[in-house]
Amino acid sequence: MVRKLSGICMSVVLALSAVTLSAGDVAVFASLGFSPDSRIFAFAQYGVQEESLFPYADLFVVDVPENRFAPNGVIRSVREQRVTPGFDGSAALYHVLRDQHELLQRHRLQHDHTGRIIYVLHDGDEPRSRLDFRDFETGNRFQVELKQSSRGSGEGVSSRFHLELEVTPEGGSARRHTVGLPQFDREGVKRYRIQQAILSPDERSLVFVIEMERYAERGVDIRYMVETVRFR
16 A cells, blocks of 8 residues: 655754765754654754854654644744854754743653654764664564655755655565655755654654755755654
C-alpha cells in the first residue's frame, strides 16, 4: 500500500555532520518531546546568524499523523543584539521556551517523552541514499530511499526530495509509504541527507530528520527539516 503524506519544510538543525563545510550558519537541534499520545512532537533550533551575529531560536510543534505543523505551531525569534565569539545562542532558546510555555502546555508536551532514535548518521560516516535498519525491540524492519534532484547553481539553486519507505513488521507483510512532497522545489537548497530516524513512544510513527544544505554567500548553511509518517 502506498500512502502519500504532505511534507514539512522546517528549519531545524543538529550538530554539524560528516561533511566538512566552509563558512556558514550551523545551528543546534533540540528535541522537546512528544505528547502523551505521541500525536504531537515538538522541537527547536537555535544558533547565531553568521552575518549579523544575532542569536536566534525557532520552535516547531508538529501534528505527527498529518505530517503538518499544528495550529500556531511555528515560532521564530531573533534577538537583535550581537553576541561575542564563543556564544552559541542558547539564551535565545531559553527566552522562546519561556514565552511559549502556554503553547507547549496546551499540547501537553513532555520533555522526557522523547521516543527512541533507531538510526543516526554519525560524524565521519558517508551519507547514503538507501538505508536498511531494524528496531530490535519491536522487530520492525525499515528500508528507506531518499530520492532528490536539483537544478540551477549558486544563488539560483533549488531542489526537491521525498522518501520511499517500506516497513516490514516481524512475521508480517511489508507496507510502503511515500513521505514528503516529490514535486515541491525548495529555493536555495542544494541537497539533502537523512540524519536521524526517531521512533515515537507509542511505536506507531517515525520522525525523519533531514539535513538540508543551503546556499550561503560565504559558504553553506546547514538546516534540518522533519518529515513524519504514521506506519501502523
